[in-house]
Amino acid sequence: MAVVDIPGSKSITARALFLAAAADGVTTLKRPLRSDDTEGFAEGLTRLGYRVGRTPGAWHIDGCPQGPAVPEADVYCRDGATTARFLPTLAAAGHGTYRFDASPQMRRRPLLPLTRALRDLGVDVGHEETEGHHPLRIEAAGVEGGDVTLDAGQSSQYLTALLLLGPLTRKGLRITVTDLVSAPYVEITTAMMRAFGADVRRDGDTYVVAPGGYTATTYAIEPDASTASYFFAAAAVTGGEVTVPGLGGGALQGDLGFVDVLRRMGARVEIGADRTTVAGTGELRGLTVNMRDISDTMPTLAALAPFASGPVRIEDVANTRVKECDRLEACAENLRRLGVEVTTGPDWIEIQPGVPRAANGTEIKTYGDHRVVMSFAVTSLRTPGISFDDPGCVRKTFPDFHEAFAQLRRDIRR
Template sequence: MALVHIPGSKSITARALFLAAAADGVTTLQRPLRSDDTEGFAEGLARLGYRVGRTPDSWQVDGRPQGPAVPEADVYCRDGATTARFLPALAAAGHGTYRFDASPQMRRRPLLPLTRALRDLGVDLRHEEAEGHHPLTVTAHGVEGGEVVLDAGQSSQYLTALLLLGPLTRTGLRITVTDLVSVPYVEITLAMMRSFGVEVGREGSTYVVPPGGYRATTYAIEPDASTSSYFFAAAALTGGEVTVAGLGEGALQGDLGFVEVLRRMGAQVEIGADRTTVRGTGQLHGITVTMRDISDTMPTLAAIAPFASGPVRIEDVANTRVKECDRLDACAENLRRLGVDVATGEDWIEIRPGVPSGAEIKTYGDHRIVMSFAVTGLRTPGISFDDPGCVRKTFPGFHEAFARLKGEIVG
């Protein structure tokens, strides 16, 4: 059995940094993820005047319920979608002029539903080039609050940004959602807000966020479930056994649900109090599965799909087309490079059984494409990547950790 220690969750670390910055007092974050995305978020907070102290295993953040400590700032969000979407909302609660820009990859990703909602709430926000994309400038005067309608069908992060902002407004928020993808990520947000002293109410499709701010706390970051999917898939593919420590019953992240997909395909799964184990059985069955709520694990499933005994069809994943790259097309293109028969539609991909042959994977600078096809490489010699280093976004030590795993379960 391979016991794997996965770095902290990117999604939880980003939310915790926002909550810590907004809370009244000093918050300690235990075992946060240290990667390009989260370091970029912490750097953005520092640019806005928040103090972020770091030790090897924890970060301490001095909260400022009144908003950024500086009247002007220029924040570079790197490739981080959480940084690029959450920090403008945080800045809006303060008083000053704050400019946000991002990498070319992040500039391409959509932002308009969120910025339109912020404008509806009275935030003075201007897109400098393409409407609905970075760069943007927020001229902040605090946020009164009120009612707003939001389409979160492209990304649940739009809703999370508004939920996190709500307690910092003067009168609270009522957010009516017309469409919502990746619901488990919203549940993460609500649970974490509760840990920082805020209870969000619901009235049908409307979220009711009270004013009053957050209280500082000590918060432990659980391992990243999306990253764990590559290690669980490795066990299912090779007939090995992998246990991820620290991720079990009561985990906040919906992406742990990926192990249930592996169970349906024939793997054995045990979810304990503080760990999850997947054992491969030597066979993978074809499957049709809706992955709207766990779409970050779609490439993981696509990468092992050729080894199933029947077709694997993944449905309701249109939102993966507006991630770091168009992941539906990227998976299809790379599977075809490996000689696999693939068909795609607007929101689905179907992969037929085949015997992949080695080729260079075109990564599009997307960490999840690299990590997913690294799993394929456990059964297919000769796989390489045009940009293997892009894993630094969420797991800088991925290749070393995966090589150790390969040695333990494959030999």
């Protein structure tokens, strides 16, 4: 059995950094993820005047409840969607002029539903080049609060950004959501807000957030469930066994639900209080599955799908087309390069069983997307000769992924 130590959750680390910056006092984050995305978030906080201290295994953030500690700042968000969507919302609660820009990849990703909601709340937000995309400028004067309507059908991060802002407004927020994808990520947000002392509740399609700010605390970051999916999939596809400590029945992250998909396909799954184990049984059945709520693990399933005994159809994943790349088409293209029959639609992909072949070596086109690399690393366990055009893009969430996966490969072979 392989025991894999998965680094901290990117989603939880980003939310914790926002909450710590907005809280009254000094917050300690235990075992935060250190990757390009989270370092970019921390760097953005520093540019906005917050102090972020680092010790082995922990970050310490001095909160500033009234908003950024500087009246002007220019923040570069790198490739990070959480950085690019959460930090402008944090800045809006302050007083000053704040400009945000991002990488070409992040500039292509949509932002308009969030900026429209901020404008509806009276925030002065301007897109400098293309409406609905970075770069943008905020002339901040605090946020009064009140009622707002939001379409979060492209990304749950729009809703998370507004929820996080709620306690920093003068009157609180009532957010009515007309559409929502990846709902479990919102549940992470509300649970963490409560851990920092906020009052947030859901009433049907409306989220009600009371004013009153946040209180500093000590907060432990659990392992990243999306990252764990590659290691769980590796067990299922090879007949090995993988245990991930720190992810169990009490985990916040909905992406742990990926193991239920593996169970339906024939893997043995055991979820304990503080760990999860997946073991391959030699059987992988085809299935049809709705992955709207766990769409970040869609590429993981697509990459192991050819080894199933029947077709694998993944539905309701339109939002994967507006991630770091069009993940749905990236998966389809790379599977076809390996000789696998694939069809796609606006929000679905269907993969036929077959033996992927990397004739004379096949280079996976990653489009700079960390999840494409990590997913097709699973395929490579049974398909020798696969390589990647940009293997280093895993630094976005797991800089040591290749070393950890190589160790897993050795453990499985033993």
